Amino acid sequence: MKKIALLFFALAFSCLAFGQQINYGNNPAAGNYYDVRGIKMYAETYGQGKPLLLIHGNGGSITAFSHTIPYFSKKYKVIAVDSRAHGKTIDPSDSLSFEQMADDFAALLDKMHIDSAYVIGWSDGGINALLLAMRHPDKVIKLASTGANLTPDSLGINPKDWDDMVKQYNSDKNKPRTTAKEKNDWKIFMLDYVQPNIPFAALKAIQCPSLIICGDHDIIPIEHTVKIYQAIPRAYLWVVPNSGHPTLIQHADDFNKLVDNFFERPFHQF
Numbered sequence: 001m002k003k004i005a006l007l008f009f010a011l012a013f014s015c016l017a018f019g020q021q022i023n024y025g026n027n028p029a030a031g032n033y034y035d036v037r038g039i040k041m042y043a044e045t046y047g048q049g050k051p052l053l054l055i056h057g058n059g060g061s062i063t064a065f066s067h068t069i070p071y072f073s074k075k076y077k078v079i080a081v082d083s084r085a086h087g088k089t090i091d092p093s094d095s096l097s098f099e100q101m102a103d104d105f106a107a108l109l110d111k112m113h114i115d116s117a118y119v120i121g122w123s124d125g126g127i128n129a130l131l132l133a134m135r136h137p138d139k140v141i142k143l144a145s146t147g148a149n150l151t152p153d154s155l156g157i158n159p160k161d162w163d164d165m166v167k168q169y170n171s172d173k174n175k176p177r178t179t180a181k182e183k184n185d186w187k188i189f190m191l192d193y194v195q196p197n198i199p200f201a202a203l204k205a206i207q208c209p210s211l212i213i214c215g216d217h218d219i220i221p222i223e224h225t226v227k228i229y230q231a232i233p234r235a236y237l238w239v240v241p242n243s244g245h246p247t248l249i250q251h252a253d254d255f256n257k258l259v260d261n262f263f264e265r266p267f268h269q270f
Contacts, residue, residue: 024069024080025062025087033088034111036104042088043081043108047073050141051114052263053105054080057123057147058192059185061087064122067252072260079117081108083128085184092180096187098124098196102131106139118263119143122248126213127196130228134205142267143206144259146213146247149220150198150228161219169193203231209267210235211259215243215250234267 030044044062046069056064062080072078084101085091105128109117118141121129126148133140149156157165168189177183210232214225216239229237238258240247248255 022070024066025082031088034108036107036111039084039089039091039104041081041084041104041108043079043112046078046080047076049076051109051117052076052078053109053117053119054078055105055119055121055125055128056081056083056086057125058188059086060123060125063087065120065248067249068120068256071252071256076118079108079112079114081105083125085188091184094183094187096191098127098131098191099135102128102135105132106136109139115139116141120248120259121145121148123147123245124192127198130198130203130206130210131196133208133210134202137205137207140208142209142211142263144211144213144262145228146255147215147218147220147245148212148228149224150196150200151224152192152194152196156220156224158219158221165193200227200231203228204233206232207234209262211238211262212236213238213240213247213255215240215245215247217244218247219245234269236262236267 024044027044030046031042032045033040033042052072054065054068056062061082065080069078069080082089084104085096116139119129119132121127121143123146126145129143129145130148133143154162172186177186212225212229212232212235214220214222216222218225222239225239226237229235240251240254243250
């Protein structure tokens with residue numbers, strides 16, 4: 001019996017160690033490239049069940065969801081994506097828009113033969129989640145958007161953080177950019193500097209149940225997040241206590257459980 005117990009312990013430890021070694025965002029066993037709207041979009045798929053699309057923020061990649069994928073892949077088919085011009089998804093063009101990116105995600109789902117999916121978006125990914133539901137309402141079952149803003153100014157971003165962005169723009173706007181990385185880095189910086197420009201009234205187009213999230217000391221003002229919540233017909237609001245912008249990382253356990261609960265339960269209007 002002792003030998004059996006020791007063997008079981010060894011196997012369990014090996015499985016745990018193997019799980020910890022998964023390199024999300026650079027896992028050949030789970031990753032594939034998909035021809036999407038003129039680019040090769042990189043995505044990794046984990047688990048089985050209802051489709052769940054994960055969309056990261058500006059300058060990020062699939063690795064942002066290292067605390068999210070292990071939880072949701074137990075019962076969802078998790079599709080973690082490197083957005084256009086991010087991670088392994090190369091985009092040589094000189095411009096980028098949130099609308100373009102939202103259309104990419106809809107096309108990716110089509111390419112994967114997925115009619116519709118649950119969606120979690122963080123930061124720029126939260127903006128993309130909202131636009132995906134606005135532009136392709138049939139593609140989104142429910143969405144959770146954390147740390148999204150609708151305007152590129154001191155109303156959509158905390159004044160100090162916005163002032164830092166303005167200083168960076170003024171400091172870097174005339175610098176020469178010769179390498180592909182330098183050009184791409186500037187392109188994704190400018191994405192957040194001049195976009196998004198989404199009227200609050202336009203959010204009424206979102207018909208799916210939506211969970212709108214921010215931290216209580218997020219770089220997105222709480223007032224701005226509340227207005228997003230109020231503009232969506234079927235929405236809940238969650239202001240995460242003691243949290244900055246990365247709610248899904250700083251409070252991973254609570255985030256995963258609450259979002260999962262939101263996905264599973266019927267929406268009730270209060």
